[in-house]
Amino acid sequence: MPAIRTASPPPLMDDHAIEHVLGAFYRTPRAGGLDHLAGGGGPFGFDITTACRLHALIAQFACDGIVESGCHLGDTTDYLARAYPHLPVRACELDGQRAAFTRARLAGRGNAVVHHGDSACLMPTLLAGLERPLVFLDAHWGSEWPLRAELTALQDTAAVVLVDDFRIGHPRFGYDTYGGVVCGPDLVADVLGGVRRMFIGDVEADYPLPCLQPGRRSGTGIIVLGLDDTPLAAHPWFAAVPLRPCPVLPAWSSVPEVSGR
Numbered sequence: 001m002p003a004i005r006t007a008s009p010p011p012l013m014d015d016h017a018i019e020h021v022l023g024a025f026y027r028t029p030r031a032g033g034l035d036h037l038a039g040g041g042g043p044f045g046f047d048i049t050t051a052c053r054l055h056a057l058i059a060q061f062a063c064d065g066i067v068e069s070g071c072h073l074g075d076t077t078d079y080l081a082r083a084y085p086h087l088p089v090r091a092c093e094l095d096g097q098r099a100a101f102t103r104a105r106l107a108g109r110g111n112a113v114v115h116h117g118d119s120a121c122l123m124p125t126l127l128a129g130l131e132r133p134l135v136f137l138d139a140h141w142g143s144e145w146p147l148r149a150e151l152t153a154l155q156d157t158a159a160v161v162l163v164d165d166f167r168i169g170h171p172r173f174g175y176d177t178y179g180g181v182v183c184g185p186d187l188v189a190d191v192l193g194g195v196r197r198m199f200i201g202d203v204e205a206d207y208p209l210p211c212l213q214p215g216r217r218s219g220t221g222i223i224v225l226g227l228d229d230t231p232l233a234a235h236p237w238f239a240a241v242p243l244r245p246c247p248v249l250p251a252w253s254s255v256p257e258v259s260g261r
């Protein structure tokens with residue numbers, strides 16, 4: 001009997017993309033640790049699987065720009081400007097000294113702009129002229145946590161939104177809690193009443209570039225606004241989280257979650 005041939009699926013990242021992400025990621029200086037960033041700084045908290053996911057999202061949705069809220073000392077902004085020189089990268093930072101540091105750091109990168117101010121207030125400026133931006137929400141510090149206001153400012157736009165420090169229900173991955181409110185799917189369901197599902201980064205999937213960060217790792221939430229989200233439901237790096245009637249996180253194969261941060 002002749003062997004049955006099945007077409008193997010195309011790679012999620014080809015060799016060129018892997019080398020590109022790898023090179024940009026490890027060439028980016030880790031300044032964040034100089035100013036108390038958990039885990040010593042680095043792009044995305046030095047978690048290269050987040051960089052892989054972001055790369056997949058940009059390719060999948062043909063994003064035409066990148067916005068970052070809360071750039072701190074610019075570790076992720078620097079990475080994004082290196083990895084995506086063909087895209088505008090717009091960042092903002094509430095703290096004036098950090099904004100000035102990041103602006104100086106990125107002075108040689110023509111595709112990056114750093115704004116000083118509150119992320120939710122700046123959102124229209126950051127999004128101006130972009131039709132399908134990738135928006136990385138990472139603004140928080142001390143008592144400051146503008147996520148609710150940021151999501152409200154984004155709700156009528158078309159965008160792929162990636163939220164850092166997001167609760168995914170896995171014990172290895174931290175998340176933020178401010179004033180008893182968890183950075184997680186319940187908050188998203190509450191703010192974005194018209195969104196029926198979101199996604200989280202699947203931390204048990206296979207990635208071409210495994211994370212070697214021994215320190216803190218955080219969960220990632222992904223919200224697709226005003227664009228067709230069906231491609232993500234079929235993508236092995238993302239797990240769907242229904243938001244209605246109430247959010248349901250995946251059951252991970254690892255041990256149950258024990259605490260927040």
Ligand SMILES: C[S@@+](CC[C@H](N)C(=O)[O-])C[C@H]1O[C@@H](n2cnc3c(N)ncnc32)[C@H](O)[C@@H]1O
Nearest residue numbers: 070072075076094118119138139140141144146
């Ligand atoms: C965790 S750090 C960001 C790290 C950075 N994204 C990176 O990957 O290197 C959070 C930053 O958000 C800033 N921040 C806090 N509230 C903000 C707001 N309302 N608007 C803009 N930035 C804010 C803080 O000053 C802090 O520098």
